[in-house]
Amino acid sequence: MQINKTAVALIGLGLVAPFILYPVFLMKVLCFALFACAFNLLLGFVGLLSFGHAAFLGTGGYITGYMMLHVGLTPELGILCGTVAAGVLGAIYGKLAVKREGIYFAMVTLALAQLIFFMYLQAPFTGGEDGMQGVPRGELFGFIDLSDNMTMYYFVFAIFLFGFWLVNRTVHSPFGQILKAIRENEPRAVSLGYNVNDYKWVAFVISAALAGLAGSTKTLVFQLASLTDAHWHMSGEVVLMTLLGGMGTIFGPIVGAASVVTIQNYLSGGELGNYIHIIMGLIFVVCVLAFRNGIVGEIQKVIKRNFGN
Amino acid sequence: MATFLGINLFGLFGQLLVGLINGSFYALLSLGLAIIFGLLKIINFAQGAMYMLGAFFAWMALNYMGINYWAALIIVPLAVGCIGVLMERYLLRPIANEDHLYSLLLTFGLALILQGAFTHMFGSSGMSYAIPDELKGGNRLPFMYLPNYRAWIIISSLVVCVATWYMIEKTKLGAYLRAGTENPQLMQAFGINVPLIVTLTFGFGVGLAGFAGVMAAPVYSVSPDMGSNMLIVVFAIVVIGGMGSIGGAILTGLGMGIVEGLTKYFYPEASTTVIFAVMVIVLLTKPAGLFGKEA
Numbered sequence: 159m160q161i162n163k164t165a166v167a168l169i170g171l172g173l174v175a176p177f178i179l180y181p182v183f184l185m186k187v188l189c190f191a192l193f194a195c196a197f198n199l200l201l202g203f204v205g206l207l208s209f210g211h212a213a214f215l216g217t218g219g220y221i222t223g224y225m226m227l228h229v230g231l232t233p234e235l236g237i238l239c240g241t242v243a244a245g246v247l248g249a250i251y252g253k254l255a256v257k258r259e260g261i262y263f264a265m266v267t268l269a270l271a272q273l274i275f276f277m278y279l280q281a282p283f284t285g286g287e288d289g290m291q292g293v294p295r296g297e298l299f300g301f302i303d304l305s306d307n308m309t310m311y312y313f314v315f316a317i318f319l320f321g322f323w324l325v326n327r328t329v330h331s332p333f334g335q336i337l338k339a340i341r342e343n344e345p346r347a348v349s350l351g352y353n354v355n356d357y358k359w360v361a362f363v364i365s366a367a368l369a370g371l372a373g374s375t376k377t378l379v380f381q382l383a384s385l386t387d388a389h390w391h392m393s394g395e396v397v398l399m400t401l402l403g404g405m406g407t408i409f410g411p412i413v414g415a416a417s418v419v420t421i422q423n424y425l426s427g428g429e430l431g432n433y434i435h436i437i438m439g440l441i442f443v444v445c446v447l448a449f450r451n452g453i454v455g456e457i458q459k460v461i462k463r464n465f466g467n
Numbered sequence: 468m469a470t471f472l473g474i475n476l477f478g479l480f481g482q483l484l485v486g487l488i489n490g491s492f493y494a495l496l497s498l499g500l501a502i503i504f505g506l507l508k509i510i511n512f513a514q515g516a517m518y519m520l521g522a523f524f525a526w527m528a529l530n531y532m533g534i535n536y537w538a539a540l541i542i543v544p545l546a547v548g549c550i551g552v553l554m555e556r557y558l559l560r561p562i563a564n565e566d567h568l569y570s571l572l573l574t575f576g577l578a579l580i581l582q583g584a585f586t587h588m589f590g591s592s593g594m595s596y597a598i599p600d601e602l603k604g605g606n607r608l609p610f611m612y613l614p615n616y617r618a619w620i621i622i623s624s625l626v627v628c629v630a631t632w633y634m635i636e637k638t639k640l641g642a643y644l645r646a647g648t649e650n651p652q653l654m655q656a657f658g659i660n661v662p663l664i665v666t667l668t669f670g671f672g673v674g675l676a677g678f679a680g681v682m683a684a685p686v687y688s689v690s691p692d693m694g695s696n697m698l699i700v701v702f703a704i705v706v707i708g709g710m711g712s713i714g715g716a717i718l719t720g721l722g723m724g725i726v727e728g729l730t731k732y733f734y735p736e737a738s739t740t741v742i743f744a745v746m747v748i749v750l751l752t753k754p755a756g757l758f759g760k761e762a
Contacts, residue, residue, distance in 0.1 A: 207568045207571070207572075254747060254750045254751070257750055257754040258706070258750070258754060260567065260568070261504075261509070261510045261567060261568070261571060262706060264510075264568070264571060265510065265702040265703070265705060265706050266706055266746070266750065268699055268702055269699060269702055269703035269706065269743050269746055270743065270746075270747075272699045272700075272703075272743060273743035273744070273747075276739045276740045276743075277740065279739075280736065280739075390695070390699065394575060394579070397572065397575075401572065432586075432587050433583065433587065434583070435579050435580075435582060435583030435586070436579070436580050436583035436584055436587070438576075438579055438583075439576045439577065439578070439579030439580035439581075439583060440576070440580060441576075442572060442573070442575060442576025442579065443558070443573055443576040443577065443580070445572075446562065446569050446570075446572050446573040446576065447558065447561065447562065447573070450565070450569065
């Protein structure tokens with residue numbers, strides 16, 4: 159009930175926001191919010207820390223970019239291709255990564271992501287260091303021109319809502335309950351007869367595909383797919399967004415993504431641009447030492463203490 | 468030009484040498500990670516930053532204070548180790564009882580801060596550090612040219628690795644360390660100051676990275692991102708070797724350096740990715756790692 163009310167309020171906010179704030183900035187927030195929601199499905203609800211989610215963001219971006227630029231697909235098909243490609247990569251990486259747990263899982267995903275990063279660096283179709291530039295936004299379903307930022311915004315917003323709904327639906331399904339059981343007590347989940355690795359794998363694939371969806375959408379918005387999206391810094395950023403917003407909460411990743419993107423936008427404009435990584439690192443340290451529930455987690459605690467039963 | 472079965476021996480041995488040198492650094496870094504992991508059960512994401520710090524400290528010591536290479540080889544690892552001690556005592560210990568993923572994230576944050584700070588101070592282009600006079604020049608062997616400094620890297624890293632292995636496996640201090648890995652509560656009950664040992668172990672593991680950094684300063688350019696690039700490869704190596712044994716960490720580090728060197732000669736396009744590919748194969752066939760124990 160609480161979640162539904164907040165969600166309705168957020169949808170309302172999302173619909174009027176482009177009249178108040180710059181739509182391109184909002185689209186960036188939405189893409190990263192979707193990316194963080196996808197990541198949170200894994201970290202917050204299965205307890206798996208992937209340090210390689212940039213691989214899926216980057217893959218979604220490159221494949222969509224390629225399809226739009228060289229095959230000439232319509233945007234919805236281009237995005238679908240990017241998402242499926244990221245999902246397939248996630249299926250392969252997931253099979254490998256779920257063989258190890260905890261810290262090893264983080265290292266394996268990081269190393270696998272680095273593998274794909276070097277491939278994109280060398281592969282001719284990605285444009286290497288320059289990236290894939292001038293990706294057309296195209297016409298949605300062949301007749302809705304997306305070059306207008308307002309039109310594009312509502313398209314991105316719809317994609318975000320779909321992704322957010324899917325994560326939410328997954329978390330609250332019987333499947334999601336088993337994921338949480340694995341997070342809380344894996345040996346018990348095993349003893350109850352669940353094939354834990356299969357469940358982890360499916361969650362990994364969903365998360366990867368949604369991260370790919372975020373990357374695909376981002377490529378259309380900025381008409382650019384670049385190595386930045388596949389770099390390990392990006393994997394770290396999505397961890398930070400989720401941690402700052404509140405891991406394991408429904409709205410945390412959105413708040414975290416909005417905060418981080420706002421901070422970055424603010425910093426990169428001013429004199430403090432050089433300090434971006436230092437400040438991101440500081441936020442990491444402070445979050446871990448003193449603020450492990452994140453913004454939304456803390457708010458929930460306050461609400462529970464004052465109004466809860 | 469010496470050739471054998473159509474293989475250019477000069478080129479082959481040259482790449483093997485480069486591989487062995489990279490392998491020495493991999494071994495030092497993964498050895499440090501393995502020692503820290505054994506006692507603290509955490510992975511230090513800042514290990515690469517500490518390696519970078521070692522190289523920068525050596526550079527700063529030479530250029531600002533006139534401290535030469537040989538003195539830096541002793542002082543810098545100690546300084547980096549001290550930073551590690553402070554880091555463990557004041558940042559990692561307060562969260563020691565939380566999920567170990569938090570300490571990974573904390574050290575990741577520290578790595579970002581250090582890398583960012585040095586990029587800000589020195590730019591990202593990198594600086595050079597001259598090879599000390601005593602080690603300039605080289606020897607012409609029948610099949611290759613061996614620069615003295617490169618030989619020195621391989622020999623001294625091996626000595627440090629073997630000495631560390633000996634200390635941990637054969638001495639009383641090492642016995643405490645191993646006992647602490649098995650059962651810290653019991654060891655505490657015997658009146659041994661476990662928190663102190665944990666702190667010093669972390670300092671030592673980090674100091675090894677600092678030592679590797681000083682060694683690397685004259686062969687690689689001293690730049691803020693030298694650590695992070697290295698560390699991700701070292702992570703893959705740790706997954707390949709498994710963290711079960713100290714000797715395993717050393718052997719895997721050296722071995723992967725050689726594999727990388729061979730790939731550079733036979734199929735250069737894959738040289739950046741071959742270690743990750745080996746990791747995939749190991750995960751498929753022996754998920755616990757070559758020297759790992761299945762938990």
